[in-house]
Amino acid sequence: MxxxxxxxxxxxxxxxxxxxxxxxxxxxxxxxxxxxxxxxxxxxxxxxxxxxxxxxxxxxxxxxxxxxxxxxxxxxxxxxxxxxxxxxxxxxxxxxxxxxxxxxxxxxxxxxxxxxxxxxxxxxxxxxxxxxxxxxxxxxxxxxxxxxxxxxxxxxxxxxxxxxxxxxxxxxxxALALQRSLLPNQLPEVPGLAMAARYVPGHVAGVGGDWYDVFSLPSGWLGLVIGDVSGHGLQSAVVMGRVRSALRAYALVCGDPAEALALLDRKVSHFEAGSLTTALYVMVSPDRGKIRISSAGHLRPVLAVPGRPGALVPVHVDPPLGTGRRPPARRQTEMDLPPGAVLACFTDGLVERRDEVIDVGVQQLVDAVRPDPPEEVCRTVMAALGVEQPTDDIALLVVRRQPTHG
Incomplete structure (x- = not known):
């Protein structure tokens, strides 16, 4: 037995x-x-x-x-x-x-x-x-x-x-299919401007909530957007798609970027509860000589003008989208965009490092942005900040007003 x-x-x-x-x-x-x-x-x-x-x-x-x-x-x-x-x-x-x-x-x-x-x-x-x-x-x-x-x-x-x-x-x-459908395969050709962009996933899934967008408005103004939805994976990609589409819709009825972001905040807080989102919305005038900027919790862009060192744009940074609290009135900043000037918009993955304060990365970015052709600026920035193996998603959108000649 x-x-x-x-x-x-x-x-x-x-x-x-x-x-x-x-x-x-x-x-x-x-x-x-x-x-x-x-x-x-x-x-x-x-x-x-x-x-x-x-x-x-x-x-x-x-x-x-x-x-x-x-x-x-x-x-x-x-x-x-x-x-x-x-x-x-x-x-x-x-x-x-x-x-x-x-x-x-x-x-x-x-x-x-x-x-x-x-x-x-x-x-x-x-x-x-x-x-x-x-x-x-x-x-x-x-x-x-x-x-x-x-x-x-x-x-x-x-x-x-x-x-x-x-x-x-x-x-x-x-998520990959959705994200690829939402990120522009090719930036539009816009008279008076040159543009270039980069997107680098920083997660093993290859999918995050960072995005950028460029669109023309019936008024002749040009919309530039860069944003970051918290989290990774399919859910973040879905929220990103909804936020992107909603902002495009609000941009059609708002000539003020701050007003468009205020409407977007109400939408995100109600329909995307729990999804914290930052966004920077820039409007470029039809003659390309002025820009209007509003930030919803997003890092300020860098402006490099010929003959001057690069600097952060002095835009007011209002609360992110989706906090659920009614923020004070959102603000916009209007400023000149001189011929040859470069505006670099980015997400925090480009400048944030676990072992140092974010100010270090921001300063490295400011030093790297020059009033050069956008594709050259992108290459210089990506090399200067050493982002071959990022720990977070990176989006970078660079716009240059074409210089005048003669």
Missing amino acids: ADAGLIQDDERLRRLEAVTDAALSRLDAADLFDELLDRVRDLLGVDTAAILLLDPHAQQLVATAAKGLEEEVRRGFRVSVGRGFAGRIALTRRPVVIEEVTPDAVVNPVLLAMGLTSLLGVPIFARGELIGVLHVGTLRHRQFTADDVRLLELVADRASLAHFARANNLAQTA
């Missing part, structure tokens, strides 16, 4: 190692689902294994991966929470065993067509929330044991990790 106990313990250990193998962590989400289902079929001696993930909006389970039940996935089978075998597991959030499959017990026609006799299913949780169901089945009568249930629950835990990896990959892809 002692030998039988040792054999049983060895078998349990083999089963445990098979589903906690470190090699599994190196697989991508889709491959991990497939590998887990292959292993669980082998370990439990079952004929089918399937994962159904929860669609929270529809409150339905969707067939996502299967072994022996591939038709279920090909058909895109869905079952509502509470209906049938998988639906009952999702509703009760507990393992369910069916020793004799009947049409009353299951609603999936693929399970019946397969001739499955016995089924075992367990819920899949992530951070305490139900995200799906994992079930296995046999073509012969089977009495599933408590050990079988525990093993399947362990596999479900691994499946939840795969789900998160899959979800993160999808979110990152979506």
Whole structure:
């Protein structure tokens, strides 16, 4: 009997190692689902294994991966929470065993067509929330044991990790696509001005909330915007897109950048609660000789005029957008933009370093900005501030009024 106990313990250990193998962590989400289902079929001696993930909006389970039940996935089978075998597991959030499959017990026609006799299913949780169901089945009568249930629950835990990896990959892809659609592929050609820009992601996901925008207005004025939405990833990219679109709309009805930012603040505070945003809005006059600037918590731009050293523009820095508090009236600053002058707008990732006060980086930027062609200014600034491996996103927008000749 002692030998039988040792054999049983060895078998349990083999089963445990098979589903906690470190090699599994190196697989991508889709491959991990497939590998887990292959292993669980082998370990439990079952004929089918399937994962159904929860669609929270529809409150339905969707067939996502299967072994022996591939038709279920090909058909895109869905079952509502509470209906049938998988639906009952999702509703009760507990393992369910069916020793004799009947049409009353299951609603999936693929399970019946397969001739499955016995089924075992367990819920899949992530951070305490139900995200799906994992079930296995046999073509012969089977009495599933408590050990079988525990093993399947362990596999479900691994499946939840795969789900998160899959979800993160999808979110990152979506965020990248969204961000690329919002950042200008090419800056517009504007009479009397030359422009250049840089965007460098400072996060492993490659997606942040920094953005810049350039647009012409019916009045002949030109709008320049640079901003920073707190956070990273898809949610920040979505908020960035909403803020960008809203500011464009307000710019059409406001000839004052401070007024446009005041309207944007109300929108962000109400509809994007919890998303702290800074923005700098610059309007350039039709003759390109004047600029109006308003800052919502954003760093002041640098102005370099021929014959004078570069300097920060003396613009009032009002509170960021989305604080939820009613700020005092936002202010604008109007000033000349002489021929040959360069205006450099930027986000804090360009000048902020963890080991030094931000003033050091700002001064380095001021020293680097010269009244030169914008593309040359961008190259000089990026080299001077050493941003090959930034720790935060960087956006830089440089505009120069074309010099007069003769």
